[in-house]
Amino acid sequence: MVEVTTHITTAQSGEGQNTRRLWLVRHGLTEWNTQQRYCGHCDVPLSGQGRAQALWLAERLQEEMICAIYTSDLVRARETTEIIARQRIPAVQIRVSAAWREIDFGDWEGLTYAQIAEQFKDQLGFFTDPEHCSPPNGEPLAHMQQRVKDALSAIVQSDDLPIAGDAVIVSHGGPLRVLLCSLLGMPLQRQWQLRLDPGSLSAIDLLPVHEPAAPRVVLALLNDRHAMHADHSAKSPALTGAASENRREQGTMRNV
Numbered sequence: 001m002v003e004v005t006t007h008i009t010t011a012q013s014g015e016g017q018n019t020r021r022l023w024l025v026r027h028g029l030t031e032w033n034t035q036q037r038y039c040g041h042c043d044v045p046l047s048g049q050g051r052a053q054a055l056w057l058a059e060r061l062q063e064e065m066i067c068a069i070y071t072s073d074l075v076r077a078r079e080t081t082e083i084i085a086r087q088r089i090p091a092v093q094i095r096v097s098a099a100w101r102e103i104d105f106g107d108w109e110g111l112t113y114a115q116i117a118e119q120f121k122d123q124l125g126f127f128t129d130p131e132h133c134s135p136p137n138g139e140p141l142a143h144m145q146q147r148v149k150d151a152l153s154a155i156v157q158s159d160d161l162p163i164a165g166d167a168v169i170v171s172h173g174g175p176l177r178v179l180l181c182s183l184l185g186m187p188l189q190r191q192w193q194l195r196l197d198p199g200s201l202s203a204i205d206l207l208p209v210h211e212p213a214a215p216r217v218v219l220a221l222l223n224d225r226h227a228m229h230a231d232h233s234a235k236s237p238a239l240t241g242a243a244s245e246n247r248r249e250q251g252t253m254r255n256v
Contacts, residue, residue, distance in 0.1 A: 020206045021166040021220065022155075023061065024176050027072075027080040028053035029198040036112050040105035040138070043075045050076070053199025054083035056226040060201055061087075067165025068093050070155060072100035072172060080199075081170045099151035102172035106138025131188060141178075141188070148175045149182055156206065176202070183217045200225045 028050030032039040046054065061084060071081040073096045085094055108116050117124065125133030134140045148171075155167060169176075177191040183204060186193075196202065203221035 019208070021064075022204050022206060023064070023066075023166060023168040024179070024196075024202040024204065025057055025080060025084070025168060025170040026173055026176055026196045026198055026200050026202075027074075027076045027170060028057075030076050032110070033198055037110050038105045038108045038112075038116070038135075039076075040102045040109055041074070042109045045075050046079045050198065051079070051083065053226065054080040057199065057201060058084045058087040060224070060226075061168065065165045066092050066168055068095060069168040069170065070095045070097065070100065070151070071170040072096075072102070072175075073098050074101055074172075077170045077172065081168075084168065084170070097151060099147045100169065100171040100175055103141065103144040103174045104139035105135045107136040108138065144175065145178045145182065145188070148179050152179060152183075173198075180204070180219070184219060195223050197223055197225055 028046045030039065030044045030050055031047050032042075032044045033050075034047065057080065066088060069081055069085055069092055071077050071094060077100070078096065081094055085092055107120070111119070120136060123136050126135050126138075130141045155169075171179075173196050176196050177194050178188065180186070180194050180202075181188050181191050201221065201224040202219075205218040205220050207216040207218065
């Protein structure tokens with residue numbers, strides 16, 4: 001497996017270089033987000049507001065030169081991607097991969113934190129130590145982290161990606177936070193310092209180096225949202241009951 005390693009640099013150092021921008025999109029809002037239910041691999045569609053957020057994302061990216069869109073295969077991400085892609089002239093290629101899926105919450109899928117705390121009283125280690133504890137019958141965080149890093153390496157090293165143009169990655173809160181931590185050299189315990197709301201847009205610039213698997217990275221944009229959706233999207237999928245009660249403890253998970 002190829003590890004993606006980085007060296008943080010400044011935006012100014014990238015001037016005059018062949019910088020590749022990766023736009024990071026968190027899918028639009030779903031009803032499960034609004035209900036604060038854990039949604040990992042379950043296929044939950046966008047809500048009406050989620051589709052409106054996707055339309056804003058399409059408009060926000062309209063003037064950008066996009067050469068490819070990579071998306072999770074889950075319906076909430078694919079719907080967001082299709083709405084963005086419909087606005088592109090000429091058409092842009094969509095590349096679907098399970099690698100960009102949210103973490104699998106196993107037996108917790110579809111449950112609220114209150115339900116989880118009631119039904120799994122002795123299996124709550126994931127909320128305080130997610131790097132060493134997994135949801136019952138769920139996916140280890142390290143596994144999700146590795147598939148995301150491998151997926152990014154595949155993009156960086158792709159031979160069929162056009163030389164000119166940016167790429168878009170449409171994924172979920174967990175994978176995008178983990179990706180940013182990996183690229184920016186942040187420990188996973190600090191992932192909650194990276195706020196990524198549903199329907200939000202972030203961006204990283206990859207600056208060329210001799211080894212394509214080791215890009216230098218600039219965080220260019222974080223959690224840009226449409227003003228009319230900002231308040232609700234920030235609250236409805238915000239920290240689950242677990243995170244609200246344990247925010248001072250590292251590693252709690254948002255519903256995604």
